[in-house]
């Protein structure tokens with residue numbers, strides 16, 4: 001008979017409070033008590049079976065995508081991302097979009113964005129105040145937004161970029177307001193999409209994106225361009241040779257923005273929050289050895305993953321961790337707990353980039369970008385951006401913490417951010 005692993009017996013609302021407000025201690029207490037595999041009941045989320053044994057993680061990441069649905073779990077984002085978003089699809093439809101999106105994000109291609117990323121970072125750093133505390137988190141948000149507009153959307157400096165920036169900032173602010181989140185949860189994604197107020201709020205951004213897509217499609221220099229939108233305009237479906245439609249392109253641009261903007265900004269903020277409290281590591285970073293810069297990015301994503309779990313909803317019974325789990329349950333490889341395994345990462349709470357010079361990041365033990373056919377499409381892009389921005393900061397400015405005490409991990413919508421916004425002093 002199918003059964004569930006053990007887990008906290010207290011009621012769902014209390015488990016939700018632990019998950020939302022004290023995620024780290026909550027997860028670690030559950031692991032101490034129940035082991036690597038345990039069941040959680042979180043409001044609105046059905047039943048989650050958390051996994052943190054690397055062998056179980058492997059099983060999920062290499063399992064049949066027909067049985068392990070990831071798109072369903074993201075339905076709440078549908079009103080904003082649209083029906084074609086790769087994040088929301090499953091099975092054949094997912095694979096079709098994913099195959100179109102993957103080539104432009106191939107690791108080796110990232111070098112071409114180095115100059116623009118460096119230029120954006122340097123301009124940003126040169127505007128920082130000296131001698132007075134300021135928060136890095138909003139500054140990193142500005143950097144990653146600029147990088148997306150230039151490298152992903154391919155917009156050049158000028159009036160169009162300024163207009164797009166204004167519209168994007170306005171829409172992102174609107175979308176992350178607590179009132180909007182509440183509305184989303186209360187009326188559900190399907191009805192929200194039909195609400196005129198909601199459509200009106202998204203209209204200016206949609207107009208910009210469709211305008212951008214049409215103009216680029218007609219651009220005689222399209223073939224020479226290297227930004228991601230241009231590459232997607234040239235992409236052709238493997239089966240029938242058709243190009244992506246304007247609506248598909250709009251939905252994927254929104255997806256790349258939502259998936260790539262805050263995640264990368266928050267990871268950069270965590271890297272700096274840790275580095276300013278480890279001046280010896282900052283000094284070594286400043287020497288500019290690429291392998292070390294890479295190790296700093298990897299260690300940050302290990303110790304402070306901005307997304308704590310990935311989820312797959314079972315469409316059929318699935319065997320994992322010694323259990324046969326029934327359809328309808330969600331299995332959740334737990335990034336947070338896998339990254340804190342002392343058998344894989346000795347002294348797991350220490351910020352020690354050197355560990356990634358000594359051992360490579362394991363496919364099922366270093367999972368900040370998830371895995372398998374759903375692995376983050378922008379992983380190489382994000383690591384490359386982190387490395388470029390961190391190297392620029394280390395070489396141009398000297399940072400110290402505004403307060404010696406480490407910042408706590410707090411939740412902001414879905415990402416785990418530093419509690420004081422990574423507050424520093426620059427000299």
Ligand code: HEM
Pocket residue numbers: 070086087088098152255256257259260261263264267306307309310311368369370371372373374375376377378379381382383
């Ligand atoms: C440090 C920064 C980032 C982190 C930590 C991160 C993390 C993740 C995670 C955990 C997933 C889910 C994987 C799974 O279910 O197995 C994901 C999916 C995805 N990410 Fe990222 N991401 C980051 C940056 C980016 C960037 C820069 C982009 C693009 C510009 C991007 C685009 C995507 C897309 C399109 C998916 C959906 C893939 C699919 O469903 O097939 N991400 N990301």
